[in-house]
Amino acid sequence: AQRVTQPEKLLSVFKGAPVELKCNYSYSGSPELFWYVQYSRQRLQLLLRHISRESIKGFTADLNKGETSFHLKKPFAQEEDSAMYYCALSGPPRGPGGGNKLTFGTGTQLKVEL
């Protein structure tokens, strides 16, 4: 069974401080991992995915298969980074359409204080 664990419900940091949002996963196959962000009163939106190896809004995440982790990092937090962050794992296709199931972690609320 696939599972995503985000151990912190709330993470509070000061502006300019480094941020690390933890994500660990459990999956028997080759994982594909995502970070989604939900700003206040907005829809869930894709932040980044591990296969792209990109940096979005200063955030990066590296897949560590040995530690089964996909932690989200940013060197200097900004006030506008305050949001709910969800780590998600893409699993096997569901149904004939071939779409992949996303399993979400419970989310971490990031609060950046001035």
Add this chain to the structure above:
Amino acid sequence: GAVVSQHPSWVICKSGTSVKIECRSLDFQATTMFWYRQFPKQSLMLMATSNEGSKATYEQGVEKDKFLINHASLTLSTLTVTSAHPEDSSFYICSAARDRGKTQYFGPGTRLLVL
């Protein structure tokens, strides 16, 4: 690009009535759409996967007859909550994936309150 809309954004209904929620991909064709449920301060739980032109795939514990899903076209999927009860009150979110891709684009959600 990749915009997904939901209608209505919120609905209040009496217990025993049925409620239909629409999910549309506005600028792309979605081979697969997903329906999630989110309780306050909790994560998204996948309810079912909606495939265009075929039956939906439901997750374990989700009643097929309670939550009817129709994916009539590549841009529209509907979720009907039949004979709604107060315990069905929740935030329902859909997402859409294109070209069998693994990236899902999310709708804004529909808040359902059953009295």
